[in-house]
Amino acid sequence: MGKGEKPLLALRSVGKTFSNGVTALADVDMTIREGDFLSLLGPSGCGKSTALRLIAGLMTPTTGLIDWDRKAGDDISVGFVFQEPTLLPWASVFDNVWLPLRLKGVSRGEARPAVMELLERVHLSGFENAVPRELSGGMRMRVSIARALVTRPRVLLMDEPFAALDEITRFRLNNDLLELWQDQRFTVVFVTHSVFESVFLSSRVVVMAARPGRVFDEIAIDAAYPRDAAFRTSQDYAAFCQRTSDVLGSAMNATGRSRDDGH
Amino acid sequence: MTVTDTNSATQVLDPEEARRLRNEQLERIGSFVLPVAIMVLAIWLWDRICVWNEIPQYILPRPGVVLQTIHSDAALLFSSLLVTLKITFLSLLLAVIGGVGLAVLFAQSKWVEMSFFPFAIVLQVTPIVAIFPLINIYVDNQTAKLLLCSWIVAFFPVLSNTTLGLNSVDRNLRDLFKLNHASRWQELWHLRLPAAMPYFLGGLKIAGGLSLIGAVVAEFVAGASGQSSGLASRIIEAGYRLNAPRLFAALILVSLAGIVIFLVLSLIAHLILRRWHESALKQER
Ligand SMILES: Nc1ncnc2c1ncn2[C@@H]1O[C@H](COP(=O)(O)OP(=O)(O)O)[C@@H](O)[C@H]1O
Ligand SMILES: [Mg+2]
Numbered sequence: 001m002g003k004g005e006k007p008l009l010a011l012r013s014v015g016k017t018f019s020n021g022v023t024a025l026a027d028v029d030m031t032i033r034e035g036d037f038l039s040l041l042g043p044s045g046c047g048k049s050t051a052l053r054l055i056a057g058l059m060t061p062t063t064g065l066i067d068w069d070r071k072a073g074d075d076i077s078v079g080f081v082f083q084e085p086t087l088l089p090w091a092s093v094f095d096n097v098w099l100p101l102r103l104k105g106v107s108r109g110e111a112r113p114a115v116m117e118l119l120e121r122v123h124l125s126g127f128e129n130a131v132p133r134e135l136s137g138g139m140r141m142r143v144s145i146a147r148a149l150v151t152r153p154r155v156l157l158m159d160e161p162f163a164a165l166d167e168i169t170r171f172r173l174n175n176d177l178l179e180l181w182q183d184q185r186f187t188v189v190f191v192t193h194s195v196f197e198s199v200f201l202s203s204r205v206v207v208m209a210a211r212p213g214r215v216f217d218e219i220a221i222d223a224a225y226p227r228d229a230a231f232r233t234s235q236d237y238a239a240f241c242q243r244t245s246d247v248l249g250s251a252m253n254a255t256g257r258s259r260d261d262g263h
Numbered sequence: 264m265t266v267t268d269t270n271s272a273t274q275v276l277d278p279e280e281a282r283r284l285r286n287e288q289l290e291r292i293g294s295f296v297l298p299v300a301i302m303v304l305a306i307w308l309w310d311r312i313c314v315w316n317e318i319p320q321y322i323l324p325r326p327g328v329v330l331q332t333i334h335s336d337a338a339l340l341f342s343s344l345l346v347t348l349k350i351t352f353l354s355l356l357l358a359v360i361g362g363v364g365l366a367v368l369f370a371q372s373k374w375v376e377m378s379f380f381p382f383a384i385v386l387q388v389t390p391i392v393a394i395f396p397l398i399n400i401y402v403d404n405q406t407a408k409l410l411l412c413s414w415i416v417a418f419f420p421v422l423s424n425t426t427l428g429l430n431s432v433d434r435n436l437r438d439l440f441k442l443n444h445a446s447r448w449q450e451l452w453h454l455r456l457p458a459a460m461p462y463f464l465g466g467l468k469i470a471g472g473l474s475l476i477g478a479v480v481a482e483f484v485a486g487a488s489g490q491s492s493g494l495a496s497r498i499i500e501a502g503y504r505l506n507a508p509r510l511f512a513a514l515i516l517v518s519l520a521g522i523v524i525f526l527v528l529s530l531i532a533h534l535i536l537r538r539w540h541e542s543a544l545k546q547e548r
Contacts, residue, residue: 058438080442086435089539090457099453103443131538151443 007031013064024050026212037188039198039205047213048191052157079148081158085140087132094128097146118146138169158190199240209251216251324508332508347493350478354413362421370429387419395484413477417470424466428459464532471524
């Protein structure tokens with residue numbers, strides 16, 4: 001275990017085997033430090049979503065444990081952003097963002113300042129009365145991010161949030177997400193299968209391999225923040241992408257030959 | 264053929280778009296005009312057939328005569344209509360309460376649903392006409408009899424649709440609620456009930472028609488045992504007396520009532536869903 005910075009949370013020999021016999025994760029060790037922007041990068045089926053769901057507490061691990069650094073009795077809140085915006089289609093943008101607070105018993109009036117501020121931060125001021133189907137895909141994702149952040153969680157978990165968006169929208173959301181992250185200093189665990197996205201955003205990239213899902217390697221992206229459009233065209237960026245891409249290539253070669261585990 | 268100019272708008276439309284616009288306009292007009300035209304034609308034919316074949320009034324009255332009868336027997340017919348409508352709406356109301364209530368109960372646990380849903384199906388597939396003699400034995404009150412009968416017919420679509428709706432909530436949304444430590448009640452109120460709304464409203468539209476049918480059928484079967492005063496009794500009565508004009512008049516009122524119920528329920532569904540649900544969106548081609 002590292003000294004100095006204490007990890008906010010650590011996965012210790014975590015494994016998950018489903019009732020159908022699929023081992024989604026085997027013996028995963030990973031530490032996430034306060035303020036990290038950590039990407040999980042790997043081929044589809046390597047257990048990235050499973051890892052996020054375990055961290056979120058939506059599942060319990062079969063083996064090992066998820067070790068949170070609990071500061072004197074505070075309850076660890078996580079925000080979750082799914083691949084789809086996953087909004088309530090009948091509710092306005094305001095009501096969608098208010099939802100997590102509402103479930104905690106915060107009234108509309110009490111929630112208003114926090115909701116409006118976040119909507120401004122994700123550039124959706126003026127859209128609070130729109131319903132999701134009146135918004136574009138990128139805007140829906142912004143609502144989803146605002147909703148995840150409205151409870152001021154310590155960790156924001158994102159499961160391929162921008163995979164379904166066009167490149168221009170994705171770049172813009174990448175920039176805005178980084179800005180939010182630097183401003184509000186939460187910790188991010190970001191699942192992606194895009195090398196370029198993971199390098200642009202992250203302070204660390206964890207490369208995973210499949211069958212069984214495991215951590216293959218970790219790459220520190222030692223480039224200064226803030227990162228902007230200039231970073232995307234820099235030599236550094238290209239070099240990091242090259243390295244990450246190589247590691248991902250080896251991870252995919254290391255993938256078990258047989259499609260199904262066990263037997 | 265060359266289309267040189269499409270006058271109406273200032274912008275220039277190419278021939279294909281112009282044709283499409285014309286077709287759309289025609290379709291919109293046609294969707295109102297055609298049914299009305301066919302209806303008028305049918306009524307005219309009906310009238311002509313009566314005249315040409317010299318069919319006596321007690322077998323097939325002319326449309327004009329039926330209309331006159333609706334007017335002249337208005338007091339009798341409309342008070343009967345009111346009785347039928349009262350049964351219809353009460354049973355629809357009970358069907359909504361019972362159907363949604365049971366669906367919510369089913370949604371609490373798969374075990375409850377597995378245990379009780381088959382009974383609802385049994386109740387649904389057994390012809391109401393066959394159950395009625397039993398109801399007749401056990402229930403004394405005439406209104407209660409009709410209500411029960413009509414309710415049995417109407418509640419199933421509400422129950423089955425609402426159950427389906429409560430169970431078709433997006434998995435991620437459920438996770439989101441779980442993540443925020445939502446109580447069972449909160450999940451029901453803020454997620455499952457609104458998500459079930461389009462399904463429920465679909466069931467309601469079917470139930471509206473069925474509750475009218477149930478009310479009429481029940482009265483028909485009960486008619487033999489007397490003392491009813493709904494539209495079905497008027498129809499039976501008119502049948503015995505070979506009063507075909509009144510029979511037709513009553514029949515027309517029943518179908519009109521059915522159409523109005525359907526339209527009103529469709530309108531309600533549209534108003535509730537128009538902002539968010541696909542079914543209420545205008546088709547864009
Ligand atoms: N609830 C589940 N039941 C059974 N198998 C599952 C379940 N969820 C995921 N899996 C399996 O676990 C493996 C990893 O899945 P997942 O974590 O979704 O991977 P990724 O997100 O990296 O694509 C896959 O083989 C998938 O089929
Ligand atoms: Mg996944």
